[in-house]
Amino acid sequence: MFSRPLVPALCSTIIGILIGHNILTNINLPVFLFPLVILLCLGIIFIIPLKFPLFYLMAVFMLLGINTQINRPVLSGLPKVIHKNEKVVIEGTIYRPPKIRFNMASAPIHTEKIFFSEKVSKVKINLLVKLYGYNGGLKVGERIRFPAKLKEFENFNNPGNFDYRFYMLSQGLSFMAVVSDGRYVVPMGEGDLGLVGKTLEKVRGPLRRFFKERLSHTSNPIYAALILGERQGLTSKLREPFDRSGVGHIMAVSGLHLGLVAWLFFKSLRWLLSLSYRLTLMTEIRKFAAIITTLPVIAYALLTGLQLSTQRASVMVLVFLWSFIIGREKDVWSSLSLAALIILALKGDALFSTSFQLSFVAVAGILWLVPLIIQRIPKFKIGNESFKGSQILHPILTYTLGLIAVTTAAMIITIPLIAYYFHRFSIVAFPANLTVVPIIGLWVIPLGLLSSITLPLSSTLAGFLLSLGEFGLDMAISVVHFWSNIPWSSIWIIRPTLLEILLLYGLLFLSLNFNRSRIYRLFLILILIVFFIDIGYWVYKVRLNNNLRVTILDAGRGNVSLIQFPGKKRMLIASNAFGYGGFNLARMVVAPYLWHEKIRRVDYIFLTDPQVQQTEKLRFMISNFHPREVFSSFSTERMVGRVKIKGSNTEGITITYRGWSFLFYNKKVQIEKESPEGGKEWPKYLIATEEKMLRSSSFHILNIDQTGALTITIDSDGNLKMKGFLKKNLNVVITD
Known part of the structure; x- marks a missing residue:
């Protein structure tokens, strides 16, 4: 530990970020307080001789981690406008291409002015504009003005669901601006992208048009994602085969892409420089090649628009390149720790992002496991004398063995995180990565970059190189489809804690x-x-549950409740959840909650709308949770685990257990207990999923928007307990 101080420094920074994020979140401290304490500690370390300075340095890095989580003020006035649901007029510049789905488009803008009812505010925040009735015409770098309603990003507040709000905030987007009609958007001419953004757009704009003109409908969005870092054109239909075969990660520019580019340029430059006898004598070829390699790495990162994942990847690759330059290439753990420290110092919230965790865990796994894997294959060691003398077989064996070892290490170390975030495991991921990644990394991306470089010089040459790259991309897509079409190539799995x-x-x-x-x-x-x-x-x-548990999920405009009967049987009640169009509640909300609860089977699915039985969303639920029955009414009263069930899609469904009854009907759930004449008056509850449903005097009213997913448990003695996902203090307990 003392020989690698960056490793404990990184651990201390992570601990500080966790303390600041989980403990000091609601404590308003002066912004200058922690930097002042950090400077004071540094002064103590370097002025006063200490026996164990490392521990004091660890304390400084812990304070640095806490400092990254200090709350920063939000623009005054906006929360009031959001809560009142008032319309404002917004002016700003589009800085990324719009994502278009049917007649709706969404695009991020640098907001410059917001026109309130009585004043105009000059601001510097990023908004996501959601535009309905889109008829085309939005371009990167264009200033637009439009009326919109500002909204905060909201999550589906259920255990196990994706934190959409944190993801959007981590992308630098503060709020969402909803425009009801695209005709209200007024072009205002050229906008302000800043010097760097304007320069990059002069390069990226012609490339974007060049790809659109020369590439097929399938190849264009993939090449735009690989070279320009623009994933707006990647539809779910296009991504699904890649996800099924376990190579979906290649669609987002990351450390893999920049690492392959760096490796290819480094190897090529070192070979070219070694051809000069004079250069070999004058300088150390490896260091000189590493210095030059930093240029294409930086150029590729800039070409992709310097998005957050690309920034992290470029920092990591550049740190490893500079470890070669200063002669510390063997100290890989210090290099990895330094890269992580730089990223966390710039943005502490990166620690909680999926891309940061997967990238650094994968690299750590490769550094740790690859030597162990190679050592355990004695027959194919790189230094085997039978291949060492061959100029053809030895490089092929070295590359193949290295690729197998790296792929194996990365897969083993990331399986728990992939299960946690994506609930999915590809059985064919190992052979798919071995066959697809080399084509993409050593053929498609290099030719795409060469085409981009030669476009200003010769469009004919650039088109020829791009066509060669597209040929390789078509080959890679064919390989992906081969692996993804294998039955059971991908399985959905429960989420680990x-x-x-x-x-x-x-x-x-x-x-x-x-x-x-x-x-x-x-x-x-x-x-x-x-x-x-x-x-x-x-x-x-x-499987051995003795109570009745009813969980009412936060499903937006839909209504979904899970009934867990005493024993192991379960029923899902769904209203306006699995229909045609709209958000995929089945895959993005309901299934993640079930996997979080370790539930792999639902015995019954009750639908209030029988017409949805042929939708893709319902087929997804049936194929993954294997219900015995899917129905919309009960011809007779049923008993499941001592629980009575009756009802239909028109009258709602009622379940009764130990005197308590639940009525699921019309976007609400009524809970009450039968009281004998002259007996005790029991409280009654109305749980609603819409604000307009909250009208009742005889019921205690609870709103799912405020409580999050609500779980009601009734034990065998008839005692009721109620717990909310958001309101942890909602401890309703009713006993006889």
């Missing part, structure tokens, strides 16, 4: 170090015990 992820990584580490020390073996036994206790807990909760 954070504890289970830590246990899995602990099992991996201790298993690989089983023979090193007795303490490792003891910890391995301890982790196995905790792991089996965790499995037992979930088996008891999911």
Whole structure:
């Protein structure tokens, strides 16, 4: 640890970010307080001689992590306008191409002015404009003015759901501006992208048009994503085969792309420079090649628009290149820690982003596991004498073995995180990555970059290079379709908890170090015990449940409730959730909650609208949760696990258990208990999913927008407990 101080410094920074994010979130401290404390600690370290300065440096980095989480003020006036749902007029400049779906478009803009009812405010924030009735015409760099309603980004507040609000804020977008009619958008001429943005758009604009003219309908959006970092044209239909085969990550520019570009240029430059005998004597070829390689890496990052994932990847690649230049290439863990420190110092919230976690965990896994994997293949070691003398077989063997080792290491180390964030595992990911990544990284991207470089010189040459690249891309797409069309190539899986992820990584580490020390073996036994206790807990909760549990999900305009009967049977009640068009609630809301609860089967699905039985959303639910029945009415009263069920799609559905009745009807759920004459008066609850439904005097009213997913539990004695996802203090307990 003392020989690599950057590693504990990174750990301290991460601890500081977690403290600031989870503990000091609601504490308003002066912005200058933590920087002042950091400077004071640095002064103590360097002025006063200390016996253990590393621990004081760790304290400084912890304060640095806390400092990244200090709340910054929000533009005054906007929250009031949002809550009143008032219209304002907004003026700003489009800085990325619009994403178009049917007659709706969305595009981010640099907002410059907001016209309120009585004043005009000059602002500098980014908004996401959602435009209905779009008829084309929006261009990057154009200033527009339009009337809109400002809205905050909102999540579906259910356990296990994607944090959409955090994702949009991490992209630098503060609010959403909704425009009801595209005819109200007024072009105002050329906008202000800044010096860097304007210069980049002069390069990216012609390339965007060039790709659109020369490439097919399928190749254009993929090439735009790989070269320009613009993923707006990637539809779900286009992405699905890549996701099924486990190579969806190649569609977003990341460390893989920049790393392959750096590796290709570094190898090529080192070979070219080695041809000069004079240069070989005058300088160290490897360092000189690494210095020159930084230029194409920076150029590629700029060409992709310097989006957040690209910024992180470029920092990582440049740090590793400079480790070659200063002669510290063997200290890979310090290089990785330095790259992470730079990124977290610039933006502490990056720690919570999926791309940051996957990128750094994958690289850490490669650095850790690749040497172990190569050591365990003695017959094919790179130094094997039977191949070492061959100028053809040895490089091929080296590349193949390295690719297999890197792919294996990256897959093993990222499986828990992929399961946590995406609930999906591709069985064919290993062979798919081995066959697709080399084509994309060593053929498609280099030819695309060469085409971009030669376009200002010769459009004919650029078109020829691009056509060669498209040929390789078509080949890669064919390979992707081959792997994705294999039955069961991809499976949806339950979501591990954070504890289970830590246990899995602990099992991996201790298993690989089983023979090193007795303490490792003891910890391995301890982790196995905790792991089996965790499995037992979930088996008891999911399959040996003795209570009735009703969970009303936050599903926006839809209404979805999960009934978990005593025992292991379950029923899903859905209204306006699995119909045609609109947001995919089945895949993005309902399924993630079920996987979070370790539920892989739903026995019954009750639909209030029988016409939705042929939709893709419902087919997704049926194929992944295997219900015994899908129906919209009960011909007779049923009993499931001592619970009575009756109703239809017109009258609603009623379930009764231990005197309590639940009526699911018309975007609301009524909960009440039968009271004998002259007996105790029991409280009654009305749970609504829309504001206009909140009108009742005899019911205690709860709004799903305020509580989040609401779980009501009734035990075998008839006692009721109620718990909200957002309101943790909503501890309603009713007992006899």
